[in-house]
Amino acid sequence: MSGHSKWATTKHKKAVVDAKRGKLFAKLIKNIEVAARVGGGDPAGNPTLFDAIQKAKKSSVPNDNIDRALKRGSGQEAGGADYQTVMYEGYGPGGVALLVECLTDNRNRAAADVRVAFTRNGGSLADPGSVAYLFSRRGVVVVPKTDGLTEDDVLSAVLDAGAEEVNDLGDSFEVLSEASDMVAVRTALVDAGIDYDSADAQFVPATQVEVDADGARKILKLIDALEDSDDVQEVFANFDASDEVMAQLEDD
Numbered sequence: 510m511s512g513h514s515k516w517a518t519t520k521h522k523k524a525v526v527d528a529k530r531g532k533l534f535a536k537l538i539k540n541i542e543v544a545a546r547v548g549g550g551d552p553a554g555n556p557t558l559f560d561a562i563q564k565a566k567k568s569s570v571p572n573d574n575i576d577r578a579l580k581r582g583s584g585q586e587a588g589g590a591d592y593q594t595v596m597y598e599g600y601g602p603g604g605v606a607l608l609v610e611c612l613t614d615n616r617n618r619a620a621a622d623v624r625v626a627f628t629r630n631g632g633s634l635a636d637p638g639s640v641a642y643l644f645s646r647r648g649v650v651v652v653p654k655t656d657g658l659t660e661d662d663v664l665s666a667v668l669d670a671g672a673e674e675v676n677d678l679g680d681s682f683e684v685l686s687e688a689s690d691m692v693a694v695r696t697a698l699v700d701a702g703i704d705y706d707s708a709d710a711q712f713v714p715a716t717q718v719e720v721d722a723d724g725a726r727k728i729l730k731l732i733d734a735l736e737d738s739d740d741v742q743e744v745f746a747n748f749d750a751s752d753e754v755m756a757q758l759e760d761d
């Protein structure tokens with residue numbers, strides 16, 4: 510899973526930058542609204558909503574915005590949109606496979622945004638099913654490194670909860686599990702007194718495509734273009750890059 514770890518590290522750093530730009534706020538708010546609509550407005554009985562709220566708080570989304578999204582989603586306040594999840598599949602430069610997860614109230618707009626992003630950045634949309642088989646839905650919990658916290662500490666805390674793997678991402682640990690075990694893993698960490706940054710069900714690639722620095726730049730440019738759309742929630746890619754290439758990108 511080394512390729513996923515490097516990409517996860519990049520995504521984690523990008524999320525911090527995006528949060529500073531306020532780019533992430535709208536997407537986090539939308540997640541809360543949809544989670545409340547689907548599973549009810551009580552975070553105690555709705556793990557998806559609980560995690561959506563925690564993620565928003567950790568990204569410094571104001572509490573007022575979170576409360577309003579919760580009320581819109583649960584029907585306590587008018588103005589909630591009818592969001593639908595739509596998945597698009599495609600290939601980027603170098604044959605890298607991408608899954609694009611959208612949450613939208615206008616499928617035509619979302620499709621147009623995704624198509625334009627692919628076309629203008631050396632990629633192409635693919636038929637449904639032609640890329641998805643390369644990914645599996647997994648639970649992904651990111652744990653920040655704190656003084657004295659080791660990989661063994663994290664592993665021992667989550668092993669009995671269904672965790673399958675712990676990866677060292679540099680400034681954090683990534684805990685992988687079956688998607689259905691993600692809540693149990695998150696709960697086990699909290700019970701052990703270990704804080705976490707995020708807990709999500711994500712699409713993790715089974716195989717990776719090796720890219721050089723130029724290829725990685727092109728892929729990241731495509732991903733940035735896709736994420737510029739308000740309808741795009743997540744982009745998952747199966748590229749791999751050496752530590753030297755990732756260091757090169759950080760120096761750009």
